[in-house]
Amino acid sequence: MQYKLSIPILLAGVLVGTTILWWNQDHRHANAISAAALTEHPEASIKEASPDGHNEARSVEKDEHGHSPGEHAKEQAVEKDEHGHSSEGVHEEDIAVISEEQIKANNIRIEAVDTGAIAVQLALPGEVRLNSDAVAHVVPRVPGVVVEVKTKIGDDVKAGQVMAVLESRQLAALKAEYLAAKERESLARAIFDREKGLWDKKMSAEQDFLSAKQAMAEAVINVRSAEQQLRSVGFSDEYLKRIPGQAHVSYTRYEITAPIDGSVIEKHITMGESLKDDVSCFTMADLNTVWVNLSVYQKDIPGIQKGQQVLISASGSPSDGVAATVDYVGPFVGEQTRAATVRVVLPNENGQWRPGQFVTGYVSTEATQAVPVVVPKAALQSFENATVVFMQTDKGFVPVPIAVGRSDDKHVEVVNGLEKGARIVVEGAFLVKAEIAKAVMAGKTCSGH
Numbered sequence: 001m002q003y004k005l006s007i008p009i010l011l012a013g014v015l016v017g018t019t020i021l022w023w024n025q026d027h028r029h030a031n032a033i034s035a036a037a038l039t040e041h042p043e044a045s046i047k048e049a050s051p052d053g054h055n056e057a058r059s060v061e062k063d064e065h066g067h068s069p070g071e072h073a074k075e076q077a078v079e080k081d082e083h084g085h086s087s088e089g090v091h092e093e094d095i096a097v098i099s100e101e102q103i104k105a106n107n108i109r110i111e112a113v114d115t116g117a118i119a120v121q122l123a124l125p126g127e128v129r130l131n132s133d134a135v136a137h138v139v140p141r142v143p144g145v146v147v148e149v150k151t152k153i154g155d156d157v158k159a160g161q162v163m164a165v166l167e168s169r170q171l172a173a174l175k176a177e178y179l180a181a182k183e184r185e186s187l188a189r190a191i192f193d194r195e196k197g198l199w200d201k202k203m204s205a206e207q208d209f210l211s212a213k214q215a216m217a218e219a220v221i222n223v224r225s226a227e228q229q230l231r232s233v234g235f236s237d238e239y240l241k242r243i244p245g246q247a248h249v250s251y252t253r254y255e256i257t258a259p260i261d262g263s264v265i266e267k268h269i270t271m272g273e274s275l276k277d278d279v280s281c282f283t284m285a286d287l288n289t290v291w292v293n294l295s296v297y298q299k300d301i302p303g304i305q306k307g308q309q310v311l312i313s314a315s316g317s318p319s320d321g322v323a324a325t326v327d328y329v330g331p332f333v334g335e336q337t338r339a340a341t342v343r344v345v346l347p348n349e350n351g352q353w354r355p356g357q358f359v360t361g362y363v364s365t366e367a368t369q370a371v372p373v374v375v376p377k378a379a380l381q382s383f384e385n386a387t388v389v390f391m392q393t394d395k396g397f398v399p400v401p402i403a404v405g406r407s408d409d410k411h412v413e414v415v416n417g418l419e420k421g422a423r424i425v426v427e428g429a430f431l432v433k434a435e436i437a438k439a440v441m442a443g444k445t446c447s448g449h
Helices: 002-040 068-074 099-106 169-200 206-232 237-245 248-250 429-448
Strands: 046-049 054-059 107-112 114-130 135-138 142-151 161-165 253-257 264-268 284-287 290-299 307-311 322-329 337-346 357-374 379-385 384-394 397-401 403-405 411-418 422-427
Touching: 114 337, 114 403, 114 411, 142 169, 169 206, 169 237, 169 248, 206 237, 248 253, 290 357, 307 337, 357 403, 357 422, 379 397, 379 429, 384 429, 397 429, 422 429
Parallel strands: none
Antiparallel strands: 046 054, 107 422, 114 290, 114 357, 135 284, 142 161, 161 253, 264 284, 290 337, 307 322, 307 357, 322 337, 357 411, 379 384, 384 397, 384 422, 403 411
8 A cells, every 4th residue: 555655656756856857957048048148239138127016128238347337427426626626637647736835935825716807908909100200211412313322121220321322413513612612711811811911000001901801701601601501411510621632533422321220111212313302212210119009989088098008919819918008199080980099109129010010909997897707817827738727626736727708917807617716826826837747747757667
């Protein structure tokens, strides 16, 4: 009886064991297929059970290291300071670590960014002109034929330097008249001295003495008249004294000389040309100073005064302007332009300003405009081809790129990149930049080994 009962039990056990073995093999085969599919397609969906018991497909992307997007988000989290400025993109070598002792020793001043006011600045169009007070037109004072030209356009000449030579018959006539007047004076003086001696000895008639005296006076007048004629063509007293000893061939030679120190900017004379005494053959200008004529519209004229500071810029930016002062404010408004002329005198020793050049003049008036973020101009530095300020953080001083707007002679508006309350370097920014430059060079040196 016992033997008969064990046979069904044994068969049931074999059946259960076979079923379990088949299920395990089938499950392992399914897992292998899923693993292969995930290997070929990392973006494959993973089934998860929802809280209500239903299965949902949720796409989870992983990288080659098996990190999920959540893990990347944690790794890429950017630390921000209390003003919301992130340090993303700031390399470790771009941070200047300066102790409090160094800050005091180098007079580095740090202030919080705040609102402020920018002086209203007028941008006035202008043009560089010759200084009319330093321009000379060179004309021959006697007519003649050009026999020699010694200067050309662009030459720098000194006052009294010979620029050209003429042959003039009129000059020869003036010199001949002068020499004849001198001879007549000498003869008249000799006759007067003889008649005076006879008159003193009561050996001559009074009429003869008075006639000799009158002839001498007329001779002196003639000499003075001839001298004035020669002085009017530019000859000095020293030259007049040398005329009696000159060769006759030099009587027709007339030298055109420079009246001032300057540059030759125009030339209207050629060899063999016959010139009149009223023709301008050269134009000279002293270019060590130039005028800048600015146009001011009538609505802005009340804000412009003589002696007011103005920045003259050739690039259209006040940042590289040259400081000058208003020298003249025109009393009239042009009928066509409805603008007045404001004149500025600029030094030009290096020749950087050229007559005819268009420029812009920036004049700060007494009116001001409030701006949300303003910083001192001394805080701005150029770093990696950008305009930056150096902001103080927990790690040190970091460069913050900014976009600037309006400005005056002391402050500049920040339109982007900086918020109110941020602490920046307002004095000594160049020293902070130098510290960062040293750190960058040290980093490059270490990476090079």
